[in-house]
Amino acid sequence: MMDEQLNLGRVSKDSSPVECLGQTFPSDDARRAHFLALLAEKLKDPAFRKQEGFPQGTDEAILAMSDPPYYTACPNPWLAEFVAHCGTPYDPAVKYSREPLAIDVSVGKTDAIYKAHSYHTKVPHLAIVPSILHYTQPGDVVLDGFSGSGMTGVAAQWCGTAPASYRFELEQAWKKEGRAAPKWGARRAVLNDLSPAATFIGANYNIPFNVDAFAKAGKQLLKEVEQDIGWMYETLHSDGKTKGRIEYTVWSEVFSCPECAGEVNFLDEALDEESKRVKDEFPCPHCNAGLTKKKLERLYVTKLDSVTGNTLQASKRVPSLISYRIGKTRYEKKPDVADLALLQKIDALPLPSVVPIVPFPFADMWEAPRMRDKGITHTHHMFLPRAAQAMGKLWEKALANTDARIRAFLIFMVEQAITGLSVLNRYQPIQQGRPGGSQVNRQLTGVYYVGAQHSECTPWYNLSGKFERLVKAFSEFKVELGNAALNTGTAARLPLPDGCIDYVFTDPPFGENIPYAELNFLVEAWHGVMTQAKLDAIVDRAKENRAAQKSVDDYRRLMADCFKEYFRVLKPGRWMTVVFSNTQAAVWNGLQTAMQEAGFVVANVSALDKQQGSFKAVTTAVAVKQDLVISAYKPNGGLEERFAERGATPESAWDFVQTHLKQLPVVKVRGGELEFVAERDPRILFDRMVAWFVRHSAPVPLSSQEFQDGLRARFPDRDGMVFLAEQVAEYDKKRAQTAQAPQMEMFVSDERSAIDWAADYLKARPSIYQDIHPEFIKQLGAGWKKHETRPELSALLEANFLRFDGAGEVPSQIHRYLSTNYHDLRGLEKNDPRLIAKAQDRWYVPDPNKAQDLEKKREKALLKEFEQYKTFTGRKIKESRLEVLRAGFRAAWAAKDYATILRVADKLPDATLQEDEKLLTLYDMALTRSEGGI
Numbered sequence: 001m002m003d004e005q006l007n008l009g010r011v012s013k014d015s016s017p018v019e020c021l022g023q024t025f026p027s028d029d030a031r032r033a034h035f036l037a038l039l040a041e042k043l044k045d046p047a048f049r050k051q052e053g054f055p056q057g058t059d060e061a062i063l064a065m066s067d068p069p070y071y072t073a074c075p076n077p078w079l080a081e082f083v084a085h086c087g088t089p090y091d092p093a094v095k096y097s098r099e100p101l102a103i104d105v106s107v108g109k110t111d112a113i114y115k116a117h118s119y120h121t122k123v124p125h126l127a128i129v130p131s132i133l134h135y136t137q138p139g140d141v142v143l144d145g146f147s148g149s150g151m152t153g154v155a156a157q158w159c160g161t162a163p164a165s166y167r168f169e170l171e172q173a174w175k176k177e178g179r180a181a182p183k184w185g186a187r188r189a190v191l192n193d194l195s196p197a198a199t200f201i202g203a204n205y206n207i208p209f210n211v212d213a214f215a216k217a218g219k220q221l222l223k224e225v226e227q228d229i230g231w232m233y234e235t236l237h238s239d240g241k242t243k244g245r246i247e248y249t250v251w252s253e254v255f256s257c258p259e260c261a262g263e264v265n266f267l268d269e270a271l272d273e274e275s276k277r278v279k280d281e282f283p284c285p286h287c288n289a290g291l292t293k294k295k296l297e298r299l300y301v302t303k304l305d306s307v308t309g310n311t312l313q314a315s316k317r318v319p320s321l322i323s324y325r326i327g328k329t330r331y332e333k334k335p336d337v338a339d340l341a342l343l344q345k346i347d348a349l350p351l352p353s354v355v356p357i358v359p360f361p362f363a364d365m366w367e368a369p370r371m372r373d374k375g376i377t378h379t380h381h382m383f384l385p386r387a388a389q390a391m392g393k394l395w396e397k398a399l400a401n402t403d404a405r406i407r408a409f410l411i412f413m414v415e416q417a418i419t420g421l422s423v424l425n426r427y428q429p430i431q432q433g434r435p436g437g438s439q440v441n442r443q444l445t446g447v448y449y450v451g452a453q454h455s456e457c458t459p460w461y462n463l464s465g466k467f468e469r470l471v472k473a474f475s476e477f478k479v480e481l482g483n484a485a486l487n488t489g490t491a492a493r494l495p496l497p498d499g500c501i502d503y504v505f506t507d508p509p510f511g512e513n514i515p516y517a518e519l520n521f522l523v524e525a526w527h528g529v530m531t532q533a534k535l536d537a538i539v540d541r542a543k544e545n546r547a548a549q550k551s552v553d554d555y556r557r558l559m560a561d562c563f564k565e566y567f568r569v570l571k572p573g574r575w576m577t578v579v580f581s582n583t584q585a586a587v588w589n590g591l592q593t594a595m596q597e598a599g600f601v602v603a604n605v606s607a608l609d610k611q612q613g614s615f616k617a618v619t620t621a622v623a624v625k626q627d628l629v630i631s632a633y634k635p636n637g638g639l640e641e642r643f644a645e646r647g648a649t650p651e652s653a654w655d656f657v658q659t660h661l662k663q664l665p666v667v668k669v670r671g672g673e674l675e676f677v678a679e680r681d682p683r684i685l686f687d688r689m690v691a692w693f694v695r696h697s698a699p700v701p702l703s704s705q706e707f708q709d710g711l712r713a714r715f716p717d718r719d720g721m722v723f724l725a726e727q728v729a730e731y732d733k734k735r736a737q738t739a740q741a742p743q744m745e746m747f748v749s750d751e752r753s754a755i756d757w758a759a760d761y762l763k764a765r766p767s768i769y770q771d772i773h774p775e776f777i778k779q780l781g782a783g784w785k786k787h788e789t790r791p792e793l794s795a796l797l798e799a800n801f802l803r804f805d806g807a808g809e810v811p812s813q814i815h816r817y818l819s820t821n822y823h824d825l826r827g828l829e830k831n832d833p834r835l836i837a838k839a840q841d842r843w844y845v846p847d848p849n850k851a852q853d854l855e856k857k858r859e860k861a862l863l864k865e866f867e868q869y870k871t872f873t874g875r876k877i878k879e880s881r882l883e884v885l886r887a888g889f890r891a892a893w894a895a896k897d898y899a900t901i902l903r904v905a906d907k908l909p910d911a912t913l914q915e916d917e918k919l920l921t922l923y924d925m926a927l928t929r930s931e932g933g934i
Helices: 002-010 028-043 059-065 079-086 125-135 151-161 164-176 196-206 211-233 266-270 337-347 368-373 385-399 404-414 459-476 516-527 552-569 585-598 621-625 637-646 650-663 682-695 704-714 725-736 751-764 769-779 793-800 812-821 833-839 848-870 882-894 898-906 910-914 917-931
Strands: 018-020 023-025 141-144 188-193 234-236 243-256 263-265 300-304 311-315 317-326 329-333 453-457 484-488 501-506 570-580 601-609 614-617 627-633
Touching: 018 028, 023 028, 028 059, 028 404, 059 516, 079 188, 079 484, 125 151, 125 164, 125 501, 125 570, 141 151, 151 188, 151 196, 151 484, 151 501, 188 196, 196 404, 196 484, 196 516, 211 234, 211 385, 211 404, 211 459, 234 337, 243 266, 263 266, 266 317, 317 337, 337 385, 385 404, 385 459, 404 459, 453 459, 501 552, 552 570, 552 585, 552 917, 570 585, 570 637, 585 601, 585 627, 585 682, 585 917, 601 650, 601 682, 637 650, 650 682, 650 704, 682 704, 682 917, 751 769, 751 793, 751 882, 769 793, 793 848, 812 833, 848 882, 848 898, 882 898, 882 917, 898 917, 910 917
Parallel strands: 141 188, 141 501, 188 484, 501 570
Antiparallel strands: 018 023, 234 243, 243 263, 243 317, 243 453, 300 311, 317 329, 570 627, 601 614, 601 627
């Protein structure tokens, strides 16, 4: 019965009782009024407002956006209470076990709900649903600390409302993969974002409203706006009598001819009337000189801003084309005298009071030079006079609605016209090959770009289609009151208790790809609540205010704080999925380091191959050119307790490996073929073990060779991958059903990976130097790290492998290879002269005992070379050996000599440090220990 009442939360002015956080209210309006009053009191508390990440805005503006306790446009005081009310406490006795799951981040982008409101980056909810189903049970609490437009919340609720067709399709797909059927049912969602613009979108996606009431109110709003300002969008037809309804007016910048200084209307002269494309070259209308856009000089006009009282130098812009309709027929015309007089009349009107007059924070913006060049300094300059009147009227009418939820959703619709009615809306005469295509929302994404041609659309042309699509989409999408709670603030300080979250799905900022706070500024100005931009987790080198710039190192630190918070609130043994896309290895390594520093253990990194529609295992930075799906888990409490008892011992290392192997996928099957599970590679396992001990500020108890020897002694190996004894049977069964063994793709980018490549090569075919060299050279391609010294093959072989000099018996590895591949050498003893002759000078991988001696010798040589870096007196070490740096940093870390790590790091180019995960981890931890005085 209660579920039915909650579904009726969409009803306007619903008088049904509503249960909220254990309290019962006579209606949803009463619930809202009660918590708004409490929030108003909170906002008067200076300590509450001093919270990190608190947005900039008045009490009134924050209250107007909020719908507490489910959504606040500031840190949510009821978030912990929400989780306590609908979640379940962590119980170590409850068994929980999952393998990592890779998701297809490209699916569902045509879904009506996904397209209901745009945002800078969005993972479709249909791409998130499988992960939530895989990692959680109905009623579990899912967290997204960078929630953007709230798709994680939509996905959590979709798990309970998905149509039968979707359920059948997913269940069949999982059955083919040999997985158990998902447990359907809504999950609870905790959504956080630094941006009030983002959380407002997320709230309207995840809090129910009455769609029928919205349909009626939206239709009335558009009708009333037309009644009030429809006269601004009328034009006379060619007969001089019939009035047409304008759809859009094209404005063109005016330039000066470099030959005769005559004025050139770019649209009039450069646009080809037939093809509707800009000509590569066109004649000056005054002197006939050949012109291109690059040759033209922009003209400026000086005008007084009556609102601010400032004098502006703005690019000269004139109306050049009007597109209008009479009935169903569309026409185009040049503006006539009446049209120009109408525009002059509108220009004289006062600016509507709701239009924000906020100066752009140019010192903290990437786009400052481009905007100032166009005469834009304040938010109201983004709108031509008529568009400002229209946008003001739309906002005013939306605010006037007396139903709180309908009012919020009207604004949800209207705010989508802000960019489309602004000068950011470019004129694009060809749309899908049709002249005069749609001019709605033609702005460039990710920037404040004001083009030479601007389509000034009418509000009805811009919003009518959107309004109809919203009604249809939300009529088919159902959410329940109380299934989601939203917080506006930093993900580094979530108002949640420890260990209360069942699963984290997050799509964090991708380095310097998108300046979220800057791009949200215009919309947030209309709301009157702004992002605390200094906490925006991005790389930002372009700001004029150098103090506000953020490096890759700053980005990593911001992300590390956020992942530490994820780690704190996540239940032990539970999972986090991170969707990531960036083309810079430094940003990728920064993200990985941040996760490991927080305490997460990465169990799988998959890259979505967009051309093949499949995932590939990723172990190196070359994969950052693709969308990555990272699966990481928080180790369970038992591992931590045992580590606290044993300390940094070999037993602790093997305990970690044993626990880690349980979390890894046993098999990966794509297209009927087995894939290599990269995280089961012994080298990757060693890296994870090292990171685990470093994170705990403990010395690593095993050398690389000791670790490899221990793996072979303790765990079964298949196709180069390590398994637990109980996992081998499952792998062997799958392996028997496939034609060939999975292949690990090796990327050579530095000395360590070159050694790994040589080891794999020599294990398969012990060879002489002349045979190895041409294959080795092929590996030293474009992927080699810029500041890494390229090793000589002879030195690399000498330091890491053994060469048979012809004395004594042929080593077993070479003997096996020759006996298998040469018919005339089969059956020969190891001391046979013919075999010895063929084996002489072949390099091979040493057996474990000799390998340990070789590793110690190599480590000693590396540390000796590291002394040169320590005593280097120049400004920067332009080229270095990563293996030397790694060995030196490890030794300094073990000796708690953090100053040496920091001193040498200061001499390295940024890329050397930022693009190597191992160096970065040790440096970051050393910096933390040094700052903490440890």
